[in-house]
Amino acid sequence: MNEHQRLSLSRRDFLLSTIGATTSLYCSHPLRAFASTNSTRQKAIIITFGGGARDDETFSVDGQQYIPNLLNTLAPQSCFFTQVINRGILGHYVATASIATGAYETFDNFVAQPPAHPTIFEYFRKDLRRPREDAWLIAPGNLFAQMGASHNRRYGPDAGAEVILPKQLLAAALGPQAPQLDAYPDLLRDNYERPDMTAGQNQDQDEMERIVHRLNLDPADLRTQAATLHSPDELSVYMTKHVMRTFAPSLLFLTLHDIDVAHSGAYSLYLEGIRRTDRLCADMWAEIQSNPEYKDKTTLFIMPDFGRDGDNDPGGNGFQHHRTGSASARTTWMMALGPAVRQKTVIERPIESIDLAAAVSGVLGFDAGLVQGKRIPELA
Template sequence: MIGIMKLAQMRNSSFLLLFLMIIRGGNLYSQQTENVVIAVIDGARYTETFGDPTHQYIPRIWNDLRPQGTIFTSFYNDGITQTNSGHSTILTGTWQSILNDGGELPHKPTLFEYFRKEKNSPASENYVVLGKTKLDILAFSDHADYGASYGGIVDTTDFQYDDVYTLENVKDVITTFHPRLMITNLAATDRAGHDGPWSNYTEKLQRADSIVNELWNFIQADPTYSNKTTLIITNDHGRHTTDFRSHGDGCDGCRHISLLMLGPDTPIDKIEATRYTQVDIAPTIGRLLNFNTYYSTGNIITPALTLPSSETYSIQSGWNIISVPKLASSMLKTELFPSAISSAYSYNGSYLKQDTLENGVGYWIKFPSSQDFTITGLNIETDTIDVVEGWNLIGSLTIPIPITNIGSSSANMILSQFFRYSVNYIIADTLQPCRGYWVKSNQSGQLFLNPIATAHPVAIISENENPPPPPHQEGSSIIETSYSLKQNYPNPFNPATNFQFTITDCQLTILKVYDVLGREVATLLNEVRQPGEYNVNWNASGFPSGFYYYRLQVYDSDESKTRRAATFDETKKLILMK
């Protein structure tokens, strides 16, 4: 379960273990891109890539990489379909018509120039790793306000048109410098297309396919890059529709090219048919790395980014079991469901009142009438949910997920049917967005919610026992709590956020912030406080983007001397997004 985990219930576990469990239950989209790598497979025609229904020449891209990202089936070069113009268009976000022999610079600023000038990025964070020397013009433009002083570093292989050597150069650059922004050209496919025969062209395309797959695996194995890097795989141009040996005009074979994006901000296993063009890549990278591309004429490729969106949901009059299917800027019950006439109740053997809600959790909430409401936030397309032995009240994803797609952490876990509520309990075959569900487990563990069917679905048996009744009905039990630690607001935040908590006695109060490895990064409070409600501000301007956790511990006077047991001990997650 994402979010709140009370350490008072885990006194025999380490604090680091708590963090690791929270991280493992995190959402796929919640990381932020810090690095971008562009890999251009030079001169690959669409009919041999995404346009081939067998995908025989790109098995690694199609079978291994595509499910991890978003592919674009209507991506085009609407400009000059030559190598230097195509690459320059990718890097500038403007249609470039320049000499194809390496004798002319781009006339608008490149991504390297924008990034270095706005972010004060050193040259070593910006690399051009080439498979052909004439592309050394990509490092900078001839624009008067930018130019060489803001350019990237060029690294050219000693073996032109050999993608294997180019890959080794890319790996060396990553290992040594970890550039924030890099483009590499895999030149062999285009060279083989010009030289022929057909088998040579397709062989080099298959090799490029293996190389970009190896590059992605290398990125994901690098601690600095893993889960922080977006890889963009595309082409500079295609080839003539009727003659694969040449290119350079406006035929569909030359213009229709491929685009695949994968990384922490890109939806997974998505095929997008909206038409985009080469000039759209630059502003999209600017959005990912948070810098402006002033002269770009393209549009941000929004389907490749996980951006906040709004959805409207319906609820019935009276009690509803609800979950929050998006990561909203505020997870307060009063802001998500302002018309509710009850508290929000989670379940842990008894009902618990909750002011701040979490993704992946089901809540009982009562409404005065049937109505619609809108939630705005980031989509949650996969989740890991902790369950205990007995009844569990769980949440759902942004998209429907069949029960048969749910996996578990143990082959021995057996579940009841899933129950939804609509005046009475009803057996569900699909978890719908914004709904909560009861499920009974024979043991503690984790459930894996994923829109992609699992090879090992969890075992489900019929359950004759009904789930617990709603709160305030006969047979239900509610625990009232006086202490509270609310979700920080705003969240995500940049650079400051507020923590609100309540204590009920004159007690030693400790509030600390930790990074994802459990290392303390800030002590915000460590003193005796009187009963009451408090707000504490944290300015994180000196900290990098990412996940953090804040922990509130409250000790009675005698306990504070030994630190053996806190009266109240709770941890929550927050996201710094610069």
């Protein structure tokens, strides 16, 4: 048994004992075309449980205390995959872009650039002829600014998503005065691996103003609301709900990132990030249930972008980073919720993080194009 399998079995046993789910080993029945029924009205929301959480602090026996909402509210009604392997580069932007393209991107993680492969936003919009307002990406920082579309000739920016960088929008709303920026330091931290970067840098002011106008956001309201929020991810969820209530997009990709504060080396802040992310995931599910545009027609996917280094990984420093490429850093989980997927089921067959894009194409009924990830037949 290798380390990936050991982690998977640990999650499976824990879930079975805790929620009484049934197991379903991989079966080769023909694909049930769940997307073929009412595909035009189905919606899909992807949340990356980011950035970088280990089993030790989530689905292990010791970690359960930090994820009460995932464990008690969401997992029991989900189709849960115990072994999701990320075989790509373990950098947050390149890994998240790979999830969106369904192909392992290989670009420099610290350079803002479009993905090489078309994104699910482009496949979705082009194949189903959907307007731009039907696909949105809420992203955590400047590096992700071009994640909404590739430069592929057949697809490209004209078929891409609307991209929101919440911190940059807030920075724009606050204006250029430095004293105001100082009042929101935590909300404006752009990147946990590059603390020198703040949200106000490199922003395209015209683009920010266009998005603010498109969202019909009142800068004064945004400033007031932001003062009640405690983290960038709370700001991202606030913006996501605003988009859902305003445009009700069919495809929504929310990238959470608070957990990556672990790079600071403060274990307590890392745990606080996990607790908050757990709460925000439940908050999003509650929003789906309370919004008639989403209730009973939305599939919610929750998956970490990747893990973090194990305590005993040579060359690592425990939870702090994700540099060793060990099983602890590569092996995660995924849950899918909603009427289009099987519920209360635990799947042990290993899948890869890039398979999520193929799953989304199945739910929404669009051609997966150049997606390299594979369909996940156990979902339906």
